[in-house]
Amino acid sequence: MITVTHYIVLSAILFTLGVVGVLIRRNAIVVFMCIELMLNAVNLSFVAFAHYLHSMNGQLFVFFTMTVAAAEAAVGLAIIVAVFRNKETVNIDDINIMKW
Amino acid sequence: MVEHSMLNLVALILLFPILGTAVNGLVGKRLKKETVSYIACGSVGLSFFTATLVFSGLLLLPPHERLFEKQLFSWIESGSFKAAAGLQVDPLSILLTLIITGIGLLIHIYSIGYMHEDKGYHRYFCYLNLFTFSMLLLVLGNNFLLMFIGWEAVGLCSYLLIGFWFEKKSASDAAKKAFIVNRVGDFGFALGIMLIFLTFHTIDYTEVFHAASQGNFPVGSFTITMITLLLFVGATGKSAQIPLYTWLPDAMEGPTPVSALIHAATMVTAGVYMIARCNVLYMLSPLTMTVVASIGAATALFAASIGLVQNDIKRVLAYSTVSQLGYMFLACGVGAFTAGVFHLVTHAFFKALLFLGSGSVIHALSGEMDVRKMGGLRHHIPVTYKTFLIGTVAIAGIPPFAGFFSKDEILLESLTYGNLIYWSVAAVASLFTAFYMFRLLFLTFHGKSRVEHHVMEHLHESPKNMTIPLIVLAGLSSIGGFLGIPGAHVMSTFLSPVFSASGHTKVSGAEISVHHGEGNPYLMMVVSTAIALTGIFIAYQMYIKKPELPKKLAERFRFIYRVLLNKYYVDEIYTALFVNPTRKIAVFFWKCVDIQIIDGSVNGIARSIGWFSSNLRYLQTGYVRNYAFYIVVGCIFIIVLAALGK
Amino acid sequence: MEAYLFYIMAAVAVVSAVYLIFEKNPVYSILYLVMILISIAVLYLLLGAQFIAAVQIIVYAGAIMVLFLFVVMLLNLSAKEELKDALSFQKIPAIVMGIVLLSAIGIILRSKIPLGKQGEYTSAYVHDVGNTQLIGKLLFTKYLLPFEITSILLFIAAIGAIILAKRK
Numbered sequence: 001m002i003t004v005t006h007y008i009v010l011s012a013i014l015f016t017l018g019v020v021g022v023l024i025r026r027n028a029i030v031v032f033m034c035i036e037l038m039l040n041a042v043n044l045s046f047v048a049f050a051h052y053l054h055s056m057n058g059q060l061f062v063f064f065t066m067t068v069a070a071a072e073a074a075v076g077l078a079i080i081v082a083v084f085r086n087k088e089t090v091n092i093d094d095i096n097i098m099k100w
Numbered sequence: 101m102v103e104h105s106m107l108n109l110v111a112l113i114l115l116f117p118i119l120g121t122a123v124n125g126l127v128g129k130r131l132k133k134e135t136v137s138y139i140a141c142g143s144v145g146l147s148f149f150t151a152t153l154v155f156s157g158l159l160l161l162p163p164h165e166r167l168f169e170k171q172l173f174s175w176i177e178s179g180s181f182k183a184a185a186g187l188q189v190d191p192l193s194i195l196l197t198l199i200i201t202g203i204g205l206l207i208h209i210y211s212i213g214y215m216h217e218d219k220g221y222h223r224y225f226c227y228l229n230l231f232t233f234s235m236l237l238l239v240l241g242n243n244f245l246l247m248f249i250g251w252e253a254v255g256l257c258s259y260l261l262i263g264f265w266f267e268k269k270s271a272s273d274a275a276k277k278a279f280i281v282n283r284v285g286d287f288g289f290a291l292g293i294m295l296i297f298l299t300f301h302t303i304d305y306t307e308v309f310h311a312a313s314q315g316n317f318p319v320g321s322f323t324i325t326m327i328t329l330l331l332f333v334g335a336t337g338k339s340a341q342i343p344l345y346t347w348l349p350d351a352m353e354g355p356t357p358v359s360a361l362i363h364a365a366t367m368v369t370a371g372v373y374m375i376a377r378c379n380v381l382y383m384l385s386p387l388t389m390t391v392v393a394s395i396g397a398a399t400a401l402f403a404a405s406i407g408l409v410q411n412d413i414k415r416v417l418a419y420s421t422v423s424q425l426g427y428m429f430l431a432c433g434v435g436a437f438t439a440g441v442f443h444l445v446t447h448a449f450f451k452a453l454l455f456l457g458s459g460s461v462i463h464a465l466s467g468e469m470d471v472r473k474m475g476g477l478r479h480h481i482p483v484t485y486k487t488f489l490i491g492t493v494a495i496a497g498i499p500p501f502a503g504f505f506s507k508d509e510i511l512l513e514s515l516t517y518g519n520l521i522y523w524s525v526a527a528v529a530s531l532f533t534a535f536y537m538f539r540l541l542f543l544t545f546h547g548k549s550r551v552e553h554h555v556m557e558h559l560h561e562s563p564k565n566m567t568i569p570l571i572v573l574a575g576l577s578s579i580g581g582f583l584g585i586p587g588a589h590v591m592s593t594f595l596s597p598v599f600s601a602s603g604h605t606k607v608s609g610a611e612i613s614v615h616h617g618e619g620n621p622y623l624m625m626v627v628s629t630a631i632a633l634t635g636i637f638i639a640y641q642m643y644i645k646k647p648e649l650p651k652k653l654a655e656r657f658r659f660i661y662r663v664l665l666n667k668y669y670v671d672e673i674y675t676a677l678f679v680n681p682t683r684k685i686a687v688f689f690w691k692c693v694d695i696q697i698i699d700g701s702v703n704g705i706a707r708s709i710g711w712f713s714s715n716l717r718y719l720q721t722g723y724v725r726n727y728a729f730y731i732v733v734g735c736i737f738i739i740v741l742a743a744l745g746k
Numbered sequence: 747m748e749a750y751l752f753y754i755m756a757a758v759a760v761v762s763a764v765y766l767i768f769e770k771n772p773v774y775s776i777l778y779l780v781m782i783l784i785s786i787a788v789l790y791l792l793l794g795a796q797f798i799a800a801v802q803i804i805v806y807a808g809a810i811m812v813l814f815l816f817v818v819m820l821l822n823l824s825a826k827e828e829l830k831d832a833l834s835f836q837k838i839p840a841i842v843m844g845i846v847l848l849s850a851i852g853i854i855l856r857s858k859i860p861l862g863k864q865g866e867y868t869s870a871y872v873h874d875v876g877n878t879q880l881i882g883k884l885l886f887t888k889y890l891l892p893f894e895i896t897s898i899l900l901f902i903a904a905i906g907a908i909i910l911a912k913r914k
Contacts, residue, residue, distance in 0.1 A: 006752065007789070019843075021766065023836060033814065037779065052861065054864050054869070056867050056872075066801060070903070071903030073814070078907035078908075081817060081820070084821050090823060
C-alpha cells in the first residue's frame with residue numbers, strides 16, 4: 001500500500017537533488033531547471049497531501065504554483081538572454097559583480 | 101468681594117513680562133526700536149498697574165486675613181511629592197512685587213535712552229523682561245520649588261545680562277564667574293529644599309510654616325538648623341555675602357541699568373526675601389541666626405572697607421551694595437525682619453538711583469568709569485548731580501532721607517536684640533559708607549575737572565527718558581523713609597502678619613518700647629546722624645579742602661592701602677585655593693580620562709568593528725551559488741533543529 | 747499494480763534527476779527534466795488529480811520546456827560546459843548538505859506526519875462529479891481573487907520578458 005509517506009520521501013529526494021543542483025552547477029539554464037525540479041517536488045507533496053486529506057486545496061495550489069513557474073521561466077529566461085547578450089556567457093560564476 | 105476679584109488678577113502680573121519676553125525674543129529683531137521699547141516698558145507698566153490693583157485689594161482685607169493663595173495648576177505629582185504652581189499674595193510678596201515692577205518700570209524707561217545705540221536692543225529688553233518675570237515668580241510663588249525656579253531663572257538672566265556685551269572678554273568672564281559662584285550657593289539652596297521636603301513632606305509655604313510653628317520642632321533642633329543653614333548658603337550666593345560675594349563687583353561689566361535693577365535693587369535682595377519668608381524656620385534656630393547676623397555684619401564692614409579706595413565708579417557702588425546687603429542680613433540675623441525688609445525697600449530706591457545716576461555720568465562721559473578721570477561735572481550735568489546727591493545723602497544716612505530711617509532701625513535693633521559687637525561693626529560700616537559715598541560724589545562732581553579733552557567735547561546731560569526716572573527715584577529716596585518713621589510704623593504694621601508667627605519680632609510700636617532696654621530710639625538717631633556727618637566731614641576734608649591728603653595717606657599707610665585696593669586679595673586666594681585645583685582636576689579628566697579612556701574605548705570599539713567588518717565583507721563573494729549555499733545552510737539548520745525537537 | 751507504478755515512476759524521476767544535475771550538455775538536461783515532469787504527471791494520475799496531470803504535461807513538459815530548449819538553442823550552448831569554476835570547493839559541502847537535509851527530513855517523517863482534518867472531497871465524490879469540474883468551480887468561486895491575480899502576474903511577466911529580451 002502506497003501511503004502519503006512514500007510520496008513525501010520521493011518529494012524530499014527530488015527537492016534535495018534540486019538543491020544540490022543549484023549549488024553545484026554553473027550553467028544558469030541548468031540552475032534554472034533545478035529550481036523547476038524543486039518546484040515540482042513541492043507540487044508533488046501538495047497533491048499527495050490533498051489526495052490523502054480528501055481536499056481540493058492542494059491541487060489548486062499546484063495550479064497557482066505552475067502559473068508562478070511559467071511567469072518565472074519567462075522572466076528568468078529573458079534575463080539569461082539579456083545577460084548573455086552583454087557578457088557572452090551563461091556561467092553564473094562570471095557574473096559576480098554583486099559584492100564589495 | 102471686590103477685593104477678591106482684584107486679588108485674582110495676580111497671575112496677570114506674571115503674564116505681562118513673559119509675553120513681552122516672548123514677543124521681543126521671537127520677533128524683536130524685525131521690529132523697530134520704538135516698538136520694542138513700547139512692548140517692554142508697556143508689559144512691565146501693565147504689570148505694575150496690576151500689582152497696585154492687587155495691593156489695594158489686599159489693603160481692603162482686614163490685616164490678619166491678608167494671605168491670598170491662587171492655585172494655577174497642578175504642576176508635578178510623583179508619589180508623595182506634590183508641587184502645585186500657585187501664587188501667594190501677602191504683605192511681604194506684594195511689597196516686593198511693587199518694588200520689582202515699579203523700579204523695574206523706571207529702569208526699563210531709563211534703558212530706552214541708555215541702550216539706544218546698542219545693536220542688541222531687542223535682546224536686551226527680552227532679557228530684562230525675562231528677568232522681571234523670573235523675579236516676580238521668585239517672590240510670588242507659594243512653594244519652595246517655584247521659588248527655586250525663580251531663583252535659578254534670575255541667576256540665568258543675571259548671567260545673560262552681565263555677559264550682554266559678550267564680545268568683551270572681561271564681560272563674558274564676569275558672567276561665567278557670577279554663574280559659577282551662584283551655582284555653589286544654589287547647590288546649598290537645593291539641598292535645603294530637599295531637606296525641607298524630607299522633614300515636612302511638603303514644600304508649600306503655608307503647610308511648612310504651619311507645621312514648624314506647631315512646636316513639633318524644639319528651638320535649635322538639628323534638622324531645622326541644617327535646613328536654615330543650607331538655605332542661607334543659597335542666600336550668600338545670590339545676595340553676595342561672605343564668602344560668595346566676589347561675583348557682584350565683577351558683575352558691573354553688564355550695562356548700568358542692569359546693575360541698577362538686578363545687582364542692586366532686586367535680585368541680590370532675593371536672599372533677604374527668602375530669609376524673611378522663612379522667618380518661622382529661622383527663629384527656630386538660634387545658631388543659624390547667629391551665623392546670619394555675623395556674616396551680615398562681617399560683610400557690611402568688609403565690603404565697606406574695600407569701597408573706601410576703589411576708583412571705578414560702579415565698583416564703589418557694587419561694594420556699597422554688598423555692604424548694604426550685609427546690613428539687611430544683620431537685621432534678619434537679630435530677628436528684626438521688618439527692619440531688614442525696610443532697608444531692602446529704601447536701599448532699592450536709593451541704590452537704583454545711584455546706579456542710574458552713575459550710568460548717566462558714564463553716558464555723559466562716553467563710557468568713562470574711572471573717577472580719577474572725572475571731577476567738576478556738577479555744572480555740566482545738573483540734573484544727574486542733584487539726583488545723585490540725594491541718593492548719596494540717602495545712603496549715608498542723613499535725616500530725613502530714606503536710608504537714615506532704615507539704617508537707624510537696623511542699628512537700633514542690632515543693639516536691642518543683638519549685642520554691642522554687632523552695633524559697633526554696623527556703626528563703623530556706616531561711617532565708611534558715608535565716607536566713600538561722599539568721596540565718590542566729590543571726586544565725580546566737585547573739584548577741578550580731570551576729564552580728558554576729547555571726552556569733554558561730547559559732555560552732555562542725558563535725555564528726558566533717563567532723567568525722569570532719576571527724578572522719580574530721587575523723590576522716592578527722599579520720602580521713602582517715612583514708611584518706617586519711628587512712632588508711625590507703617591511698614592512694620594503692614595508686614596506684621598507675615599512675621600507675627602515668629603517669636604519676639606515686634607508687632608507694633610508699643611511693644612518696641614517694652615522690649616528695648618538698652619537703646620533709646622531718639623538717642624540712636626542722634627548717634628547715627630553724628631556718625632554719618634563725621635564720615636562726610638572726613639571726605640570733605642580729604643577731597644575738597646586738601647586734595648593732596650589722600651595721596652599722602654596712601655603713601656603713609658601703604659600696606660593697608662594696597663590690601664584694600666586689591667580687595668584683600670580674596671580673588672587671588674580663591675583662584676589659588678579653588679579655581680586652579682579645579683582646573684587641574686578638569687585638565688586631568690580631559691587629558692587622561694576623557695581622551696584616553698572614554699574616547700579611547702569608544703574609538704577602539706569602532707575601530708575593532710571596522711576591522712572585523714572589513715574582513716567579514718569577503719563573505720560577500722558576489723557568487724549567486726555561494727549565497728544560495730548560505731541560505732541552504734540556514735534552512736537546514738532550522739530543519740535539523742525541528743528534527744531534533746521531535 | 748498501483749504500488750508498482752509508483753515505484754517505477756519514482757525510480758525514473760530520481761534517476762533522471764541525478765542525471766539532470768550531473769549531465770554536461772544542457773540539451774540532455776532538459777530532456778531529463780522532461781522525463782521527471784512526465785513521471786510526476788503519472789504520479790498525479792495515481793493520486794486522482796487528472797486535471798493537474800494534464801496541465802503538467804501540456805504547460806510544463808510542453809510549453810515551458812520548449813521555451814528552455816529554445817533558449818539553449820538560441821544561445822548555442824549545447825556542448826560547451828562552463829570553463830570557470832570559482833566555487834569548486836563548494837561541491838562536497840553541497841552534497842553533504844543534501845545528505846543532511848534528507849536525513850533531517852527522514853527523521854521528521856519517522857515520527858507520525860501531523861495530518862490535518864479530513865476534507866469532504868473523498869475519491870468517490872471527486873469521481874462522481876469529476877476532477878476538472880470541481881477545480882473549475884472552486885477557481886471561479888472560492889479562489890476567484892487569486893485566480894484573477896495570477897492573470898495579472900502572467901501579464902506582467904510577459905511584459906517583463908519582452909522588455910528584458912528586447913534588443914536595444
